[in-house]
Amino acid sequence: MKKLINQVENVVKEALMGVEAAHSDVVRVFYEPDFIVRADAPVKGKVGIVSGGGSGHEPLHSGFVGVGMLDAACPGEVFTSPTPDQILAATRAVNGGAGVLHIVKNYTGDVLNFEMAAELAQADGINVTSVIIDDDVAVQDSLHTAGRRGVGITVIAEKICGAAAERGDDLKVVADLCRQVNANGRSMGMALTSCTVPAAGKPTFDIGNNEMEIGIGIHGEPGRDRLPITTADEITAMMMETILKDLPFEVGDETIVMVNGMGGTPMMELYVAYRKVAKICQAQGITIARNLVGNYITSLEMAGMSISILKVDEHLKALWDAPVRTPALRWGI
Amino acid sequence: MKKLINQVENVVKEALMGVEAAHSDVVRVFYEPDFIVRADAPVKGKVGIVSGGGSGHEPLHSGFVGVGMLDAACPGEVFTSPTPDQILAATRAVNGGAGVLHIVKNYTGDVLNFEMAAELAQADGINVTSVIIDDDVAVQDSLHTAGRRGVGITVIAEKICGAAAERGDDLKVVADLCRQVNANGRSMGMALTSCTVPAAGKPTFDIGNNEMEIGIGIHGEPGRDRLPITTADEITAMMMETILKDLPFEVGDETIVMVNGMGGTPMMELYVAYRKVAKICQAQGITIARNLVGNYITSLEMAGMSISILKVDEHLKALWDAPVRTPALRWGI
Numbered sequence: 001m002k003k004l005i006n007q008v009e010n011v012v013k014e015a016l017m018g019v020e021a022a023h024s025d026v027v028r029v030f031y032e033p034d035f036i037v038r039a040d041a042p043v044k045g046k047v048g049i050v051s052g053g054g055s056g057h058e059p060l061h062s063g064f065v066g067v068g069m070l071d072a073a074c075p076g077e078v079f080t081s082p083t084p085d086q087i088l089a090a091t092r093a094v095n096g097g098a099g100v101l102h103i104v105k106n107y108t109g110d111v112l113n114f115e116m117a118a119e120l121a122q123a124d125g126i127n128v129t130s131v132i133i134d135d136d137v138a139v140q141d142s143l144h145t146a147g148r149r150g151v152g153i154t155v156i157a158e159k160i161c162g163a164a165a166e167r168g169d170d171l172k173v174v175a176d177l178c179r180q181v182n183a184n185g186r187s188m189g190m191a192l193t194s195c196t197v198p199a200a201g202k203p204t205f206d207i208g209n210n211e212m213e214i215g216i217g218i219h220g221e222p223g224r225d226r227l228p229i230t231t232a233d234e235i236t237a238m239m240m241e242t243i244l245k246d247l248p249f250e251v252g253d254e255t256i257v258m259v260n261g262m263g264g265t266p267m268m269e270l271y272v273a274y275r276k277v278a279k280i281c282q283a284q285g286i287t288i289a290r291n292l293v294g295n296y297i298t299s300l301e302m303a304g305m306s307i308s309i310l311k312v313d314e315h316l317k318a319l320w321d322a323p324v325r326t327p328a329l330r331w332g333i
Numbered sequence: 334m335k336k337l338i339n340q341v342e343n344v345v346k347e348a349l350m351g352v353e354a355a356h357s358d359v360v361r362v363f364y365e366p367d368f369i370v371r372a373d374a375p376v377k378g379k380v381g382i383v384s385g386g387g388s389g390h391e392p393l394h395s396g397f398v399g400v401g402m403l404d405a406a407c408p409g410e411v412f413t414s415p416t417p418d419q420i421l422a423a424t425r426a427v428n429g430g431a432g433v434l435h436i437v438k439n440y441t442g443d444v445l446n447f448e449m450a451a452e453l454a455q456a457d458g459i460n461v462t463s464v465i466i467d468d469d470v471a472v473q474d475s476l477h478t479a480g481r482r483g484v485g486i487t488v489i490a491e492k493i494c495g496a497a498a499e500r501g502d503d504l505k506v507v508a509d510l511c512r513q514v515n516a517n518g519r520s521m522g523m524a525l526t527s528c529t530v531p532a533a534g535k536p537t538f539d540i541g542n543n544e545m546e547i548g549i550g551i552h553g554e555p556g557r558d559r560l561p562i563t564t565a566d567e568i569t570a571m572m573m574e575t576i577l578k579d580l581p582f583e584v585g586d587e588t589i590v591m592v593n594g595m596g597g598t599p600m601m602e603l604y605v606a607y608r609k610v611a612k613i614c615q616a617q618g619i620t621i622a623r624n625l626v627g628n629y630i631t632s633l634e635m636a637g638m639s640i641s642i643l644k645v646d647e648h649l650k651a652l653w654d655a656p657v658r659t660p661a662l663r664w665g666i
Binding site for chain 1: 344525597601631
């Protein structure tokens with residue numbers, strides 16, 4: 001295992017200490033239980049937004065805490081759900097009196113632990129609404145999930161809901177918006193290589209030199225097909241066909257598109273893929289109004305990519321464009 | 334070779350097409366010769382800034398074209414210098430009448446080709462000044478370089494000079510600023526794995542499962558030591574000792590620090606390293622006034638990192654903080 005780490009058991013904590021050292025102008029970090037909040041939390045009268053999940057997907061979620069996006073992120077151990085006490089502590093820390101939205105990726109452990117934390121917070125008198133993200137079109141059930149997995153649309157939901165909360169929308173409005181984003185967003189991923197969880201010390205799965213996994217999950221869960229590697233254009237077309245048919249996206253739709261690297265993919269390759277995504281959208285009369293190309297929801301050092309597409313209206317576009325300042329996503333401020 | 338590409342010979346061009354499709358609000362792309370300019374180039378009366386080099390280091394340089402940073406980037410083939418005609422065409426395209434600064438990383442091919450382009454541009458009546466960046470403290474001469482190599486400080490120089498040009502500083506001032514940044518900046522890199530140039534189809538160098546290369550260049554050129562892998566803290570301390578001694582950085586210095594991933598390094602590991610960088614600086618009385626943690630100057634999918642440190646004053650900090658809007662670096666607008 002070739003990694004820039006110290007003791008395996010300290011990697012998540014030491015990475016958090018790095019985030020704290022690098023971004024103290026934007027976030028504050030708490031330990032035991034571990035969570036990250038925006039520097040000015042709690043913001044009185046504002047809906048708080050908490051997300052979280054296993055570590056190893058950075059910048060998701062810790063990189064998205066800040067003005068205009070998340071109020072708090074709860075990082076579990078690598079590829080392991082955060083505990084209810086982390087989520088509860090984060091929920092309390094960002095409660096500004098207007099309620100708290102939990103944005104939860106659909107993995108069984110995450111769902112259970114966020115649910116338990118929400119109940120405990122409610123018992124404290126904090127109004128919590130949870131929205132589950134399940135945008136992955138690749139497989140119905142999988143290793144860690146009943147139903148579809150939550151993947152790239154989470155990034156976009158966090159941005160859009162964060163903007164709504166920032167301008168003062170109430171909890172019901174922000175939660176409905178999150179459901180709208182989830183309902184109109186679809187994603188799919190693929191991998192060329194596995195990744196290695198530090199505590200495991202060996203690759204999560206075996207894959208041949210000429211093979212790729214289509215429809216893979218963000219923890220290396222199997223996808224829908226193990227196929228021989230083909231060209232970027234064919235891979236992209238295969239993924240786009242599944243994604244576009246699923247909603248379905250139709251002529252005249254406006255979208256936000258994310259071409260996301262899994263952690264070990266050169267930017268050059270992501271742009272080769274984005275070029276094909278743009279061609280396919282153009283040919284089908286779908287407009288890409290906004291886009292992200294880069295590493296936003298990763299699987300450690302896995303080589304591969306995911307594509308996420310959200311159908312948007314003027315309202316969602318305006319929220320997307322609103323100022324944001326987090327360690328990993330920033331514009332307008 | 335596992336890569337998301339089509340034909341090997343088209344990868345650079347297709348990636349450019351992806352940049353064009355994704356960022357047409359910020360940049361325009363020209364082909365044959367290939368170069369990228371900011372969308373509103375040439376800006377009348379403003380010093381133009383052109384950089385470039387081999388592809389495979391993205392986001393450097395194409396990701397840094399836009400308001401407040403580069404006016405143009407010239408991408409060569411992977412790890413191959415751009416040609417004089419690319420550089421000349423880019424120089425012409427961004428000439429707003431106030432002269433053009435070439436920011437050149439110190440590699441023999443880059444230096445020669447930028448020099449030739451500068452002479453041709455001068456013959457056209459364009460006032461060109463070139464500044465060579467040679468910030469890598471690892472080795473004196475190397476495979477592709479006489480003298481020190483140009484690495485991470487290039488990113489910071491492009492940001493600071495871009496801000497100065499944007500506010501209307503003249504060519505002499507912007508060029509002097511670039512020299513100041515180069516004189517006060519130091520960098521060093523290390524690798525855990527090699528990368529694979531698409532046209533070569535196999536790793537650039539062999540490295541054992543328990544080995545790392547300290548002081549490596551951004552093309553996989555050998556560094557100063559091939560050592561057994563040790564902890565992130567020891568690796569970081571080893572690099573910091575060399576970097577800090579070289580300028581030297583001293584008690585009371587204010588700095589901008591970049592902890593940069595080589596392309597295949599999880600963010601988590603970069604933050605573990607940043608944590609140690611911050612500790613060392615604190616122990617030595619050096620203030621980190623600003624920082625970047627992420628992938629800014631990469632070597633395709635290489636696993637590893639580099640550390641760059643620039644000694645700054647109030648003037649450089651203000652230029653760093655000035656608004657920037659490029660595909661890969663954005664704030665304030």
